[in-house]
Amino acid sequence: GENVEQxxxxxxxxxGDSAVIKCTYSDSASNYFPWYKQxxxxxxxxxxxxxxxxxxxxxxxIAVTLNKTAKHFSLHITETQPEDSxxxxxxxxxxxxxxxxxxxxxxxxxxxxx
Amino acid sequence: DSGVTQTPKHLITATGQRxxxxxxxxxxxxxxxxYQQSLDxxxxxxxxxxxxxxxxxxxxLERFSAQxxxxxxxxxxxxxxxLGDSALYFCASSVSVTGELFFGEGSxxxxx
Numbered sequence: 001g002e003n004v005e006q007x008x009x010x011x012x013x014x015x016g017d018s019a020v021i022k023c024t025y026s027d028s029a030s031n032y033f034p035w036y037k038q039x040x041x042x043x044x045x046x047x048x049x050x051x052x053x054x055x056x057x058x059x060x061x062i063a064v065t066l067n068k069t070a071k072h073f074s075l076h077i078t079e080t081q082p083e084d085s086x087x088x089x090x091x092x093x094x095x096x097x098x099x100x101x102x103x104x105x106x107x108x109x110x111x112x113x114x
Numbered sequence: 115d116s117g118v119t120q121t122p123k124h125l126i127t128a129t130g131q132r133x134x135x136x137x138x139x140x141x142x143x144x145x146x147x148x149y150q151q152s153l154d155x156x157x158x159x160x161x162x163x164x165x166x167x168x169x170x171x172x173x174x175l176e177r178f179s180a181q182x183x184x185x186x187x188x189x190x191x192x193x194x195x196x197l198g199d200s201a202l203y204f205c206a207s208s209v210s211v212t213g214e215l216f217f218g219e220g221s222x223x224x225x226x
Contacts, residue, residue, distance in 0.1 A: 032212065043116065043204055043217030044157070089157060095212040101147060101170050102215060104157040 002027040006105025023090035024072040030092040080112045118218035126224045132193040139207030146188040151202040
């Protein structure tokens, strides 16, 4: 089955700096790669996703890149703000397959220091 | 607010007991997923229902079971509880069998 590895497990940056979180996946059939943000006491919330037919997607300060050959994808947050502090999860799934459930990485705790 | 409602928010019980967690998906969503979140295992997929039918199973113990009712709400039943079952249990819903998942705020289970 699919396995998703996520690094680093913790990341501390200064406000205004960039943050990068990387994930690798094992199943080459995976074609949907979302990123979720989880704030304390809340459920994960989708912040951006990418499908295998594109290599990069941006949404304001957030971008995701995908390298299907290498089976890895990354989340980039620019101009970080204290409110970006949270746990971030990457995930992978096979859209259109018999099992659409997301397999999550272990998470990255991002701390943005003012 | 994701639109997914989970009850109860907190639950404390003893080993050997049985509990039921309830989830109401977003209006119009046919898929319900259950995930377990613990410090050491992260977010683990348990089970997926689509329009009342079981669609996929993940790392769900035999002591656990779930169902989705005709009104599309779902229940996760946990029996013969052990200390290691203490965790956050999340329900998520989506319109179809794939795509964006909307998570509830979770039910925190503590087994003493």
